[in-house]
Amino acid sequence: MSVEIIAKKRNGIINPIFNCQPCGAQFAVIGIKDCIGLVHGGQGCCTFVRLMFAQHFKENFDLASSSLHEDAAVFGAMDKAIEGCKVLAVRYPNLKVIPMITTCSTETIGDDMESVQVRVEEYLKKEFPDRDIKVFPIHTPSYAGSQVQGYDIAVLTLVKQLAVQGTPNGKLNVFTGWINPGDVNELKYILSEMGIDTNILLDTSNFDAPMLPDKSGFACGNTTVEDFVDSANGIGSIALYKYEGGSAAEYLDTKFKVPAVVGITPIGIANTDRFVQQIAKMAGKEIPDSLVIERGRALDAIVDLGHMFLADKKVAIYGDPDLVIGLAEFCIELGMKPILVLFGDDLGGYKKDERVLALQEKVNFDMEVVCNADLWELESRLKEKKIELDLILGHSKGRYVSIDYQIPMVRVGFPTFDRAGLWKYPVIGYKGAEWLAEQMANALFADMEFKKDKEWKLNVW
Ligand code: SF4
Structure with a gap:
């Protein structure tokens, strides 16, 4: 009974779990009001990411691109970034912040984004003296890190650029x-x-x-x-x-x-x-008391399901590291066995994360934690019959593993484009625990019916 923490041994990635750094930065900036992120790179760095967000939320929202072409690789693209900021300021009278999100191409070209910031600020001061529009770069070269670090860098940059000490606010x-x-x-x-x-x-x-x-x-x-x-x-x-x-x-x-x-x-x-x-x-x-009652409701729902349907079920989990760690801990709490946990990069020092190390104390089964993993790490173990699974927890990009190997799956995390409205439901808090436990049970119930495996239990439960 052990927890083995390893790194993927292959070079290259087959079916990645994550997207690149600029994707994470774009997710961060869409959370800000009166803000349009300008993705400084080829159009696809914005378009495909925006499409994925739109597929996940089924909503429409603004993100912009400086839309580079071949000439930018030779001559640089600072003027494109400046032009992009100008267009946004002119078109959107309520705009208050333009984070310029760099990409692999513009970081490789070496565009001096701090100088772009100065030049755009000069323009805004001259053309819109009554408006206060903040402009600054968020450096997210995509050959370093992943969407996880991109999100983190973006929030850190926003705080560094905007936070100002004033009167304590009690918040x-x-x-x-x-x-x-x-x-x-x-x-x-x-x-x-x-x-x-x-x-x-x-x-x-x-x-x-x-x-x-x-x-x-x-x-x-x-x-x-x-x-x-x-x-x-x-x-x-x-x-x-x-x-x-x-x-x-x-x-x-x-x-x-x-x-x-x-x-x-x-x-x-x-x-x-x-x-x-x-x-x-x-x-x-x-x-x-309201939260104590809510906790009690979640416990009641879990007791109804835990020992009869969830206990000992073998689970694979992949996705954003904090989500994955939280899900693994919750599965253990429910008596389930998260035998395979996949982190989509190797950059966060997950091997030393005290929550990952603490799993060692909690499990009475063999568990494998793979850093820098891809979805092939999951599929190959199934293909080679190295593991058997009852359930998969992860985002929609792993859906074909679930379909091909007929393993029930609960979509959780980002993106979940092949199920309706999942993003409206919480997985955090007591309500989230209740919802998640019931989603997992329902996925197993549907699978029992589909495979005609002990489905009679559902009549007498
Ligand atoms: S990897 Fe580079 S080119 Fe591809 S979307 Fe990300 S930033 Fe753009």
């Missing part, structure tokens, strides 16, 4: 990490039940955009530039995801003495308990 900064709007709503619910005044960085809850009679149907983030400015004045910061937003919380701690707690990901009952206790301590609040 708790909450760095969400790459979570779904349903998770943000659950987070806001927990915080409001506890009476905690918060600064949510980044609030994507508006991505469930209604279709209105005036035909406005664009989704945009809820976090304002002012929220970032004010993040230096909070009573503390909590980052749900260590690898996506953790650096920004730590920066505020070092630079402005805003104490940070990083990496309590409230997935599952025990982790949500820790999260709720931690924010109660930071904000000096009591835990209300």
Whole structure:
């Protein structure tokens, strides 16, 4: 009975789990109000990422591209970035921030983006003296890191560029990490039940955009530039995801003495308990009865399912590192066996992550943790019959492994384009634990019926 933490031994990637750094930065900036990210690179670096976001949310929103062509590789493309910023400022009268997200091509060309920033600021001062538009680069060369680091770098850059020390605001900064709007709503619910005044960085809850009679149907983030400015004045910061937003919380701690707690990901009952206790301590609040009742409801649902259907089920999990760690911990809490855990890069020091190391104490089965993994690491083990699985937890890009090997799958994380509306439901908090346990059970039920495997149990349960 052991946890083996290894790195993928092959060179190259077959069916990657992650996208590139600029993708993560783009996900971060769509969480900001009156903000349009300008992706400085070839058009596809923006178009394909934006398409994936749109497929996930089934919503429309703004992202821009400086749209480079061959000549840029020879002569540089600073003028394209400057032109792009000018166009955005002219076209969008309410625009307050333009983060310029670099890509592999523009970082390789060596475009001096800090000089672009100065030149655009000069232009804006001259042409729009009454407007305050912030412009700055977010450096995300895609040959380093992955979407995970891209998100983290973007949030860190936003805080570095915008946070200003002023009057203490009594608010708790909450760095969400790459979570779904349903998770943000659950987070806001927990915080409001506890009476905690918060600064949510980044609030994507508006991505469930209604279709209105005036035909406005664009989704945009809820976090304002002012929220970032004010993040230096909070009573503390909590980052749900260590690898996506953790650096920004730590920066505020070092630079402005805003104490940070990083990496309590409230997935599952025990982790949500820790999260709720931690924010109660930071904000000096009591835990209300409403959350105790909600916890009880989740426990009740889990007890109904745990021993009869979920216990001992063998699971493979892949996706964003904090999500994957939280899901593995929750599966163990439910008596399930996450025998294969895949991290899509090797950059976060996952081998040394204390939550990963702590799994060693918790498991009574053999578990394999693969860093820098791809989806072939999952498929090859099934193909070669090295493992047997009852369930897969991961995003939609692994759907063919589920289909080809007839293993039930619960879509979780990003992207989940082949299922309707999943992003509206939380996986965090007590509600998330309840929902996730029931989703896993329902996936197993459907599989029992499909394979005519002990489906009679569902009649007598
Ligand atoms: S890998 Fe490079 S070229 Fe491809 S989308 Fe990412 S930034 Fe653009």
